[in-house]
Amino acid sequence: MVVTETDVLIVGAGPTGVTLALELAAQGIPFRLIDKDLQRSDKSRALGIQPRTLELLNRHGNVRDFIARGNLSRGTTFYINGKKAADIDISGLADDTAFPLILIISQVETEVYLDECLAKYGFSVERGLEAKTIVQDSEGVTATFRKPDGIEESVRAKYVVGADGAHSTVRHAATGLTFQGEAYPQDFILCDASIRNSKIAWDRFSLCMGRGSLAVFPLKDGTCRVVVSRMDADQDAELKLEDFQTMLDNLHTDAGQLYNPTWITRFHLHHRGVNSYRDGRLFVAGDAAHIHSPAGAQGMNTGIQDAVNLGWKLAKVIRGERPDSFLDSYDIERRPIGQHLLESSDKMFTWGCSSNPFFVTFRNVLFNWVLPWYVNSKSRRANIFKFISEFGISYKDSSFVGTTPGHTGLVVGGDRVPDRKIESAGSEKYFHELLTPDTHHLVFFSGVGQEAATKEALLEARSKFEKINSEKTKVHILFNAKASSDNALGHTDIGNRLHDDFGCSKPTYVYIRPDTYVEHIGLISELDELLVWLK
Numbered sequence: 278m279v280v281t282e283t284d285v286l287i288v289g290a291g292p293t294g295v296t297l298a299l300e301l302a303a304q305g306i307p308f309r310l311i312d313k314d315l316q317r318s319d320k321s322r323a324l325g326i327q328p329r330t331l332e333l334l335n336r337h338g339n340v341r342d343f344i345a346r347g348n349l350s351r352g353t354t355f356y357i358n359g360k361k362a363a364d365i366d367i368s369g370l371a372d373d374t375a376f377p378l379i380l381i382i383s384q385v386e387t388e389v390y391l392d393e394c395l396a397k398y399g400f401s402v403e404r405g406l407e408a409k410t411i412v413q414d415s416e417g418v419t420a421t422f423r424k425p426d427g428i429e430e431s432v433r434a435k436y437v438v439g440a441d442g443a444h445s446t447v448r449h450a451a452t453g454l455t456f457q458g459e460a461y462p463q464d465f466i467l468c469d470a471s472i473r474n475s476k477i478a479w480d481r482f483s484l485c486m487g488r489g490s491l492a493v494f495p496l497k498d499g500t501c502r503v504v505v506s507r508m509d510a511d512q513d514a515e516l517k518l519e520d521f522q523t524m525l526d527n528l529h530t531d532a533g534q535l536y537n538p539t540w541i542t543r544f545h546l547h548h549r550g551v552n553s554y555r556d557g558r559l560f561v562a563g564d565a566a567h568i569h570s571p572a573g574a575q576g577m578n579t580g581i582q583d584a585v586n587l588g589w590k591l592a593k594v595i596r597g598e599r600p601d602s603f604l605d606s607y608d609i610e611r612r613p614i615g616q617h618l619l620e621s622s623d624k625m626f627t628w629g630c631s632s633n634p635f636f637v638t639f640r641n642v643l644f645n646w647v648l649p650w651y652v653n654s655k656s657r658r659a660n661i662f663k664f665i666s667e668f669g670i671s672y673k674d675s676s677f678v679g680t681t682p683g684h685t686g687l688v689v690g691g692d693r694v695p696d697r698k699i700e701s702a703g704s705e706k707y708f709h710e711l712l713t714p715d716t717h718h719l720v721f722f723s724g725v726g727q728e729a730a731t732k733e734a735l736l737e738a739r740s741k742f743e744k745i746n747s748e749k750t751k752v753h754i755l756f757n758a759k760a761s762s763d764n765a766l767g768h769t770d771i772g773n774r775l776h777d778d779f780g781c782s783k784p785t786y787v788y789i790r791p792d793t794y795v796e797h798i799g800l801i802s803e804l805d806e807l808l809v810w811l812k
Contacts, residue, residue, distance in 0.1 A: 279430045283309045284595050286420055286434040288411075289441030290402040292323075292384070293563030293580035295391040297438060299337045300588020302398035303714040304791075306595055309432060310400070311422065313407035320540055321383035321469050324494050324502060325350075325574025329667035331376035332696065332793065333585050336714040338394040340376070346390075347382025348479060348495055355648055356485040357641050359530045363648035364481075370655070370662045373695035373778055375707045379666070381482065381494055384577070406430075411437060411450035413558045436591060438560045440584065443547070445565035451556035458549025458619075461570065463630055468503045468521045469496070469540040475533030477501075485528035486641060490630045493525075493532060503535070504571075506630040516541050546570050546626075550619050554583075554608040562587060567615040570626035575618050578667060583611050589714070589791035598748055606677040614670060621664070668693060672794055681799030681806045686780030694793045695778040699755065700769040708755075708775060711768070714791045717750045721767075721801060722785040725757045725776050730784035730801060732756075736766065738786070738801050745808050750788075 285301055287294045290312035298310045326334075326347075334340050352366040371377040395401060405425035412419050418437045423429050439447025448454050477483060483493040494502040503521045518538050525532040548569045554561055563580025587607045593599040631637055651657055663669035672678055673691030680690040688695065696709045712718050721738055723729050730738075735754050743752065754767030757776060770776055779785065784801040788810075797810050 279428070280433065281309075281430065282433045283307050284435050285309075285591055286418070286432055286437045287311070288408050288420075288437065288439050288447050289445075289563075289565070290404075291440060291442070291563065291580075292387055292391060292577050293584050294438075294440035295388070295395055295402070296334075296581045297440060297562065297584035297588050298400060299391070299394055299398070300585055300714060300791075301592065302395065302400055303337065304589060304592035305715070306592045308400075309403060309434075310395075311403045311406040311408070313405070315405045315425065317385070317388055319385060320542075321385060321496070321502060323384045323387070323571075323574075323577040324381050324496075325578070326380040326382060326387065327574065327578045327665065327667045328371065328374055328376045328379065329670065329693070330578045330581050331380060332374060332709060333582065334390070334394075335376070335709070336712070336793075338390065338397065340390075343382075343386070343390040344376075344380055346386045347380050347497060349378040350381050350481050351378060352481045354478065354481055354483045355644070356483060356487075356529050357645050357648075358487040359485075359528055361531075362645055363652050365652045365658060365661065367658065367662045367665075370659045371666060371668060373697060373774075374668070375696055375709065379574070381496065383496065387577075408441075408446045411447060411559070413437070413450075413556075418558050435595060436558050436560065438562060438587065438591075439565040440562050440580070442564045443549075443568050445561060447559055448551065448561050448565050451559040451561070453553065453556040454559075454561065455552045456549050457552070458547060458568075461546045461548070461626070461630075463506050463546070463632055464543065465546060466505045466507065466516055466520060466543050467541070468505075468518065468535065468538055469500060470503070470518065470521070470535040470538040471499055472501050472533045472535055473499075476531035477529075477533070483529055483532070484629065486629060486637075486644065487528045488634075488637065489524060489528070491524050491528055493529060500539075506632075516543060548619055548623055550615055551612075554612050554615075555604060560587060560604075560607065566612075567619060569619050569622045570630075571622075574665070575622060575667070579615060579618055582614075582667065582670070585792045586611050603677070606675060609677070610672045610675050613674075678795065679797045679806075679810055681797075681803045683803050684781075684785065684799045686785065686798070688779045688787075688795060688798065690795050690798055692795050694787070694789055694795060695775065697774040697778065698771050699775070700771055705771070708768075709793060711751075711753055712789060712791075712793050713751070716791060717748065717796070718753060718789040719750050719807075720753045720755055720787045720789060722770075722776060722779065722781045722787065723754070723756045723760060724784040725759075725773050725782050728783045729757055729760065732760075732766070734784070734801075738784075738804055741804065742808070746811060748811060 285308040287310045355362045410421045439445040479495040490506040562583035678690035788797040
């Protein structure tokens with residue numbers, strides 16, 4: 278039997294697995310990415326890419342080209358018993374990002390984009406390889422799989438990550454992991470088809486409730502996805518396009534007529550989660566760690582962000598820059614996100630897809646009155662969008678991030694790094710474009726007004742850090758808007774918007790992780806606190 282070695286074996290090459298491969302490739306860590314399927318599915322599957330995910334994917338390739346392949350959604354229209362009840366408009370709710378809207382796009386296109394990004398690093402998926410046995414010991418993990426030609430191969434890896442879905446082989450091999458939860462009783466049917474004579478807005482999707490529920494997602498080229506939750510349906514009957522048209526006519530009278538279906542299927546939903554994302558040298562991510570209803574379009578996005586969180590941490594440990602115990606932070610930071618997602622999506626699902634006729638009647642009456650009032654408030658819409666967009670995710674409760682006592686700004690250790698336009702080398706660009714995924718970044722904010730630091734003081738702080746710090750870090754200086762004449766050695770904060778976002782009128786340092794979350798933040802006068810933290 279052929280035996281090979283690698284640092285990380287990734288089992289499963291869906292969006293979660295390929296994203297982890299991208300993170301490791303950026304960090305220069307040897308890995309293998311295998312998948313049992315000989316080719317990718319041509320079915321649309323997951324459709325929604327949230328703004329936070331777009332930010333993170335843009336670190337590996339021009340995500341604007343990817344966005345051009347789909348539809349940007351500006352909100353949701355609700356229908357109750359066939360009549361329009363309310364619009365949720367998300368336009369203008371997030372101004373600290375280059376990607377403020379949700380992308381509706383087939384998972385086929387998402388995987389094409391991810392594969393293209395991976396190819397730029399010189400890697401691709403090894404297909405037709407199904408892991409048969411996975412055994413870990415104190416020194417590593419041995420996995421055995423069979424190639425398409427029938428030859429068996431054994432790979433020895435330091436760590437194995439299961440991104441192989443709800444029936445994960447890696448999760449089953451981990452003796453310490455459980456997958457608690459249950460199935461929803463509802464019958465769901467799905468159809469991708471062309472649509473004509475439609476009055477729907479193609480820059481938003483529709484959620485319709487009545488006796489049963491359905492959702493309509495406009496796709497490219499006059500096609501759409503229709504998902505239906507039915508009450509008292511014959512689950513053994515053959516599905517036909519007329520089943521979807523009947524529900525549309527009842528619950529979404531403006532939808533139009535479906536024709537030329539490309540995919541019709543029936544499915545059931547589960548909500549389950551693992552008790553830990555780590556078992557020794559085995560890790561799980563994405564659907565291998567959490568499965569839930571599609572309410573809120575969070576599932577694939579959460580898996581992608583699991584991978585982003587884990588990738589740079591594996592790199593740090595493999596290079597010997599952090600101890601193995603540092604990998605516990607993956608479970609500490611990501612499992613609460615997964616648990617919250619399970620709970621919140623379950624509540625949304627219960628309200629939207631209940632099969633209890635008494636509850637459905639009560640809900641429909643209540644929503645007709647409450648929804649227009651609720652979405653009329655921009656602040657309430659912003660709170661909804663903060664969750665849906667995943668901009669609200671923070672690791673500030675993690676023991677692996679820090680904030681010095683002297684820092685009183687709005688952004689603290691564990692928070693997402695806001696994004697604004699800056700001036701760099703005479704042209705404008707987004708701040709996140711500085712934050713490459715291959716390393717940490719230290720940004721010195723000059724501060725504003727009379728408290729702003731001089732250029733000499735900022736250069737002295739940079740020199741002090743570079744002399745003492747042993748970790749690979751890219752250092753940047755961000756001057757306030759009035760100091761633009763001194764930005765030859767740094768960048769200029771246009772309108773001081775980033776200074777305002779961080780709440781740093783005084784000179785401040787921000788130590789930023791490769792996943793663009795703040796690892797440590799404080800006043801430059803307390804830079805020694807960061808140096809102690811890194812030790």
